[in-house]
Structure formats: structure tokens, C-alpha cells
Amino acid sequence: MSDVVNARQLQKERTRSALLTxxxxxxxxxxxxxxxxxxxxxxxxxxxxxxxxxxxSMDELGLALVERCFGTLRAMIRDAQRDPEVFDxxxxxxxxxxxxxxxxxxxxxxxxxxxxxxxxxxVREAIRHELDxxxxxxxxxxARLPNIERWSSEDVHMVSRLFVRNMVAxxxxxxxxxxxxxxxxxxxxxxxxxxxxxxVLGFKDWRS
Amino acid sequence: MSDVVNARQLQKERTRSALLTxxxxxxxxxxxxxxxxxxxxxxxxxxxxxxxxxxxSMDELGLALVERCFGTLRAMIRDAQRDPEVFDxxxxxxxxxxxxxxxxxxxxxxxxxxxxxxxxxxVREAIRHELDxxxxxxxxxxARLPNIERWSSEDVHMVSRLFVRNMVAxxxxxxxxxxxxxxxxxxxxxxxxxxxxxxVLGFKDWRS
DNA sequence: AGGATCAGTGAACGTGTGTTCACCAAAGCA
DNA sequence: TGCTTTGGTGAACACACGTTCACTGATCCT
Numbered sequence: 352m353s354d355v356v357n358a359r360q361l362q363k364e365r366t367r368s369a370l371l372t373x374x375x376x377x378x379x380x381x382x383x384x385x386x387x388x389x390x391x392x393x394x395x396x397x398x399x400x401x402x403x404x405x406x407x408s409m410d411e412l413g414l415a416l417v418e419r420c421f422g423t424l425r426a427m428i429r430d431a432q433r434d435p436e437v438f439d440x441x442x443x444x445x446x447x448x449x450x451x452x453x454x455x456x457x458x459x460x461x462x463x464x465x466x467x468x469x470x471x472x473x474v475r476e477a478i479r480h481e482l483d484x485x486x487x488x489x490x491x492x493x494a495r496l497p498n499i500e501r502w503s504s505e506d507v508h509m510v511s512r513l514f515v516r517n518m519v520a521x522x523x524x525x526x527x528x529x530x531x532x533x534x535x536x537x538x539x540x541x542x543x544x545x546x547x548x549x550x551v552l553g554f555k556d557w558r559s
Numbered sequence: 560m561s562d563v564v565n566a567r568q569l570q571k572e573r574t575r576s577a578l579l580t581x582x583x584x585x586x587x588x589x590x591x592x593x594x595x596x597x598x599x600x601x602x603x604x605x606x607x608x609x610x611x612x613x614x615x616s617m618d619e620l621g622l623a624l625v626e627r628c629f630g631t632l633r634a635m636i637r638d639a640q641r642d643p644e645v646f647d648x649x650x651x652x653x654x655x656x657x658x659x660x661x662x663x664x665x666x667x668x669x670x671x672x673x674x675x676x677x678x679x680x681x682v683r684e685a686i687r688h689e690l691d692x693x694x695x696x697x698x699x700x701x702a703r704l705p706n707i708e709r710w711s712s713e714d715v716h717m718v719s720r721l722f723v724r725n726m727v728a729x730x731x732x733x734x735x736x737x738x739x740x741x742x743x744x745x746x747x748x749x750x751x752x753x754x755x756x757x758x759v760l761g762f763k764d765w766r767s
Numbered sequence: 768a769g770g771a772t773c774a775g776t777g778a779a780c781g782t783g784t785g786t787t788c789a790c791c792a793a794a795g796c797a
Numbered sequence: 798t799g800c801t802t803t804g805g806t807g808a809a810c811a812c813a814c815g816t817t818c819a820c821t822g823a824t825c826c827t
Contacts, residue, residue: 542717
């Protein structure tokens, strides 16, 4: 529990991080499940056996990666919520933010989007759990919106799932987007904006 | 172009089909990208080298699998459209059908849902193309609905994407569903119904 | 009947894989 | 200073993989 760090601990943390980053890059290129321990070690500039000083298996590395990615995403969303403009024009802003954020953290989003459904059992499980947390968190925010405040908690949860689901789908599209195509980017952003507006329109007439 | 079939052609078609089925099963268990040529051959009851009498590579087998799966799905939807009840209560019926259909063709849906985003480049591409076709087909149907008939074609396309996207997401959930849990099944079906209803509610107030 | 065709065989190859082990040298600590 | 701890090394292993090749025997065609 000491704050003083050994040079040893520091160096260890550094190669651990290098392993995670290497795995993230390789996952973006070919998917996590297709990424081997040896490839990760090689890209991190380390001999395969050294891998075991940090993780017991690729599965464990995968879990650590999920944690790191969702840490990044959470921090990002916290920042966005601090911005006062966001709360005023939730829809327009979140469409904007979504595309921008995905572009700037492409590797993280790509990892989550891909391995959410495609990858190894344990990694998939972890991502689904984190996304469920997201849904619950968003539900709390949504419950305070006009038209929604009187809804049953089940209905709020339902619409929260609808939003997160769409966010993930849009993120997938941005990730899959070829490099340097601002037209496509604008198209996705506009599509996301309209979808959210359409959903929100239904709010005022909703009865469970 | 002859309808007369050799015993040879017939047997060839039979093992080809066995290879496809074996690959589909293995994909459900561990994902297509993690499935090796040798595993497929072994499960089909054939020596690895025999694989090459039918496909040049696993990628080609993957493409054939995409075709076969979407063939199944299209046939299923065609049947559903013939049922007169479906057209009257589109929403309730399609939620019902969705869950039922996924249960009965679990392997096909699982393959499409997983490999749509997780798998090999060429398989991913093929699935995305087929899903785009689905979106366009559904757009034609939607364009005839009240409230929508005057929308711009872009808006119709947008809402069609929203529906297909949700269909895929719900299918994923059913696929991931543990065996023998009718309560979860009902929950997913009810969720799907509500989500669609909410989206449809927005239709009458939509302005582009 | 008899030669041509061809789906399927079985063995072999080179390569990449996960995992192990004894070993080393630098950092930590007494 | 000298002993211990430890992150990283390099060689070795057994194994699964994709791919090749000459082959076999049943089916097809004339």
C-alpha cells in the first residue's frame, strides 16, 4: 500500500502496459481471438515466456484489456457530462460526441464492439456485464427527462437498452469506416441524430 | 443444365453439405474464425485433404455458409409474410416470430450475428452486404405504412436500418440465451415488442 | 467391356502455437 | 557488502495447423 515505487515495479508496469497495448493493436488488425500469445509478446518486444510474469493466460490479458477500455470510455463520458452544452442539447451533442469519441479511441471501441459478440467466452461475458452497467447508468439519467419521469422502471430500462444498443451499433459503423472519408462520417452522425430524435418523439405518447 | 443427377454428383453434394453443417456447428461452439479446416473435415467424417475437392479455402466455405444461412432466413421471412395475421398486427407478430424463428434456426442466426462483426474480413463483408439488402427490402415494405408514405426515401431507409439493427441485436440476445429458460425468452420478446412500439409511436410526429 | 474421371485417402512437410525449464543479471534489501 | 528476489532470456517439447502428393477404387461414359 506504499506510494513509493521501486524502479522494478515501474518497469514491470511498463512492460505490462506494452503487452496490453500490443494486444489491443493486434486485436484491431485481426481480432482478439485470432491473436496469439507469441504475437503479443513479440510486438511488446519481449520473449514469449516473459508473458507469464504478467498474465496466466490470454484470457486473463483479455479481461484486463476490457477493464482498461471501459475505463477509457467511462472517463470520456464523465468529461462529456461536465460540458454544460451537452445537457441542453442531449441528442445533437451525443451524436457529435459519439462519432468524435469513437474516432479518437478507435482501438478501444473496436475491441469492445468486436469482442462483445465474436471473441472468447470469458471476454464476451465481461464486456456484456460492463455494457449492462452502462445501460443501468444511462437509465438513471433518462429517468429525469420530461415525459419519462413517470414511466415504470422497466420501461426506462427498456429505452436505455435501446439507446445503448444503438450507440454500440453506430460505434461499430464508425470503426468499420475506411480512413479519411469525412462524407461517410457526416452521414453516420446524421443518421444517429435522426434515429435518436425518432425514438425521443415516441416518449410523450408512450403508455406502458 | 440437366436435371438428371449422377450418383457421383449426389454424393459430392452430400459431403459438401456435411462440410457446411460441420462448419456451422463448430462456429456456434467456438466461432468461425477459430474453426480450423481440419476440425471441419474431421466432423464431416472426411480426411483434411478431401476438403479441397469442395472449397479452395475456409474463406470460400465461409461465403457459402453466409449464402446458405441467408437463404434460410429469407425463406422464413417469406413464409411469415404469407400469414395474413402478420400484416394486421405487424409489431406483436414480428416480435413473436423473431424469437420463435431464432430459436428454430439458432445456428444460422448465431453464425450471422457473430461473424457479422467478429470474423474474417471476407465473411464480414458478405454478411454486411446481405444485411444491407435486408434493410432495402424492409424499406420498401415500410414505405407503404400510414404516416410514413410521405417521408423522404432517406428517412425511410434510416428507420429501416433502425429496425434491422434492433432485430439483429434481439437475435443476438436469443442466441446467447441459456437453454430452457422460457422466462428469459418471454422477457426478450416483450422487450422487443415495446421497443418497436416506441419507435412506431414517433412516426406520426416525424418531420425530416 | 474397358478406359477416363474424380471424390476421398493417408502420409509427409514446414510452420506457428502454448508451455516448461534452468539460467542470468540487475534491483532490492539486510 | 553480500544474499535474495525477480523480470526477462533462450532453448526445447509436443502438438495442431494448412497444404502437397501419389494413390485407390467406385462411378461414368462410350
